[in-house]
Amino acid sequence: MPLIIKYIRDKRFRKIIALFLRFVLQLWWLGKSTRFNSAEKRELKYKAVYRKQARTFTETATELGGLLIKLGQFFSSRVDVLPEEYTSELSKLQDAVKPVATEEIIQCIEAEFGSSINEIFRKFSQFPVAAASLGQVHTAETKEHKKVAVKILRPGIEKIIRVDFEALRFVANFAKRYPKINAAVDLDQIYNEFVETTLDELDYVKEGRNADTFRANFAADERFYVPQIDWEYTTQRVLTMEFIEGCKVNDYEALEKAGIDRALLADTLIAAFVQQVLYDSFFHADPHPGNLLVKEDGRLVFLDFGMMGRIEKRMREELVAFIMAIFKKDTDEMITVFEHLGFLRPHANKSTLSKSFKLILAAMFEAPNLKTINSEEFLLEIREFMYSQPFQIPAQMLFLGKALSTILGICSGLNPKLDLIKTLQPYAEDLLSGAKTGSPKQGSVLDQAKKTLIEVVTLPEKLNRFLTGLELGEVRIQPSRSFESDLLQNQSQQASRIVRAILSSGFLISGSILLGGPFFKSGIAMIILSGLIFLSLMRMKRTDSHFRSRRRMEMREPTGFHKPRFHP
Helix, strand or coil, X not given: CHHHHHHHCCHHHHHHHHHHHHHHHHHHXXXXXXXXXXXXXXXXXXXXHHHHHHHHHHHHHHHHCCHHHHHHHHHCXXXXXXXXXXXXXXXXHHHCCCCCCHHHHHHHHHHHHCCCHHHHCCEECCCCCEECCCEEEEEEECCCCCEEEEEEECCCHHHHHHHHHHHHHHXXXXXXXXXXXXXXXXXXXXXXXXXXXXXXXXXXXHHHHHHHHHHHHCCCCCCEECCCECHHHCCCCEEEEECCCCEECCCHHHHHHCCCCHHHHHHHHHHHHHHHHHHHCEEECCCCHHHEEECCCCCEEECCCCCEEECCHHHHHHHHHHHHHHHHCCHHHHHHHHHHHCCECCCCCHHHHHHHHXXXXXXXXXXXXXXXXXXXXXXXXXXXXXXXXXXXXXXXXXXXXXHHHHHHHHHHHHCCCCEHHHHHHHXXXXXXXXXXXXXXXXXXXXXXXXXXXXXXXXXXXXXXHHHHHHHHCCCCCCCCHHHHHHHHHHHHHHHHHHHHHHHHHHHHHHHHHHCCCCCHHHHHHHHHHHHHHHHHHHHHHHHHHHHHHHHHHHHHCCCCCCCCCCCC
């Protein structure tokens, strides 16, 4: 509690808390005021509020900087958490960072090395070549006359981050009290993965080691280049690396002037991603165009290794299984992999998911070129599918998915006619054969491939035997126990109702006949008895009708968990 009081005195902390509380109150009031509106009108009002809130957040993040920009960039890819109105607006934060004054940057470098800037570098640029939420890049020349790129953490960023972390923790704990939000997203997981990612980007020594590992992984392939780290000029707060001349991967005019084949470059980029994910298990998690350059000789250059992803052995095996399932169009296996990876929430309707996957696969295999797959219509359908279904992207898969979508976007611009399925097929065959993987999973992958082939070859014969068995009576379909129980119970109830109806009618007819003779009292008794049996029959019908009504309601009730759109 004293810690919260301490941070409440901080103007930045108060401003962030006020921003989010304002959003909560807006949604609460909207939920109350649109209660009696039609579903269509209600949806339109919510979309308008989402768009306005996203705009407000973007403006505030640009003003305050720090983790708010990082948070906006982070959530711009969380299509499983936020609606399209939010993610589209937040994506603008990718280029909304204002640079820090060069004088302050120089002071940081001098404090880090304990020397003046002229003693450290022969030359140091007064103008930054790039500015990010956590750091800034300037060019320089070392004493050895090497041109380098120097990346420096922003002054005072650690203090800003501490305040931002506490503010975000407060907001997350507050939001968890709201049942719909708590049921829809795992806020603790999102907060923890965001903190972990941010802290990794604050350690430039770790980033330098990541670059060395990445370079070693691609050392045997001349199509790629990774700049050398100058460890003499590198600390935890300052990273110095070889400066690379080149054009951005999406600068099509420059690529054309250099005579670089864009289609071949797209193939190269996909090859790099496949190697990182399926062979190295170590991938670049932020491959946007600013981090991908093309040299004059056509080599693809990777930059900025602060955000990297690692793939554990079990996850890699599941990814291999997922690729196999895609090429087999086995939606059940795809759902199984999703479940193993932690995508599916409890009570997910797997039947509905399977149908959705079939539609997506049909679209991919019918028109597998990137122009179709990256079309606005197809991406909107995928976004809506992810947002409406009962699953959440796990932390590690989030960065992989973000990297994949970025790569596909870049490749779509380079070669819209690229046939993704045809391009990936050799890698799928390679995985099936177990070549180049060096993984204990090889045997099981190959066994699965053989098993699948055998099943496909023998399927017509199995089907023929099954149909013949049905015709000869050798094959019988055994219903479930619950079905048998319901059937027997229904038959028993029908028989009981028929017997009671016959008895009631018999007593009524007999009593009516006896009323006209000397057995008047016996006739009255029989009519009363007939009435009692009739009442018991009606009561039995009402009970059975109520039971069937309940069963119908249960059958109509969706078994899957439908993620709410944060509607109060």
